[in-house]
Amino acid sequence: QVQLVESGGGLVQAGGSRRLSCAASGSLFNINIMGWYRQAPGKQRELVATITSGGTTNYADSVKGRFTISRDNGWNTVSLQMNSLKPEDTAVYYCNAWRVGHNYWGQGTQVTVSS
Numbered sequence: 150q151v152q153l154v155e156s157g158g159g160l161v162q163a164g165g166s167r168r169l170s171c172a173a174s175g176s177l178f179n180i181n182i183m184g185w186y187r188q189a190p191g192k193q194r195e196l197v198a199t200i201t202s203g204g205t206t207n208y209a210d211s212v213k214g215r216f217t218i219s220r221d222n223g224w225n226t227v228s229l230q231m232n233s234l235k236p237e238d239t240a241v242y243y244c245n246a247w248r249v250g251h252n253y254w255g256q257g258t259q260v261t262v263s264s
Contacts, residue, residue, distance in 0.1 A: 151175040151253040153244040158258030161234055167260060169229040171244030177224045179248045185218065185229045187240035187260075194243065198229060212238075234262045 157169040169185065184199030184207075198218040199207045206218055217230040227244060239262045244255040 151177060151180070151246050151251075153246060153253055153255035155242065155244045155255045155258040158242065158260045160261045160263060163234060163236055163262055163264050165234050165262075166230070166232045167234060169231065169242055169244075169258060169260070171227040171229075171255060173224055173227065173244075173246060177246075180224050180246050181249070182247045183220060183224060183227045184245050184247075185227075186243045186245055187238075188243070188257075189237075189240040192240075197242070199245075200227065231260070234260075236262045236264045238262050 152174045154172045155169060157167060161167050182199050182201050185197040186194050187197050188194040196209055197212055198216055200218045200220050208216060215233045220227040241257040241259050243257045246253040
């Protein structure tokens, strides 16, 4: 099992920055990809950014150039630096970890961007 705990959410003004962190624990071996997803009210959960065990990153078009995902070497912490935030970035942000046959989610952290 893998446990994921997000932190860093809150209220921020448009144009501001916020850093989210995901603390991972448990059986972290063979984790292939970790990432961040978000879900706004009335919308489906969507991918924000992912990072592989080899360090390859992938971003949603809507956040490219504004968000940066990073991790430590052991998968213990995965962070999401969010800059130039927009009201449409308002959502619950979820940390995700994936390995073959298993998909893990955190409880989520709310990010609200005021205009």
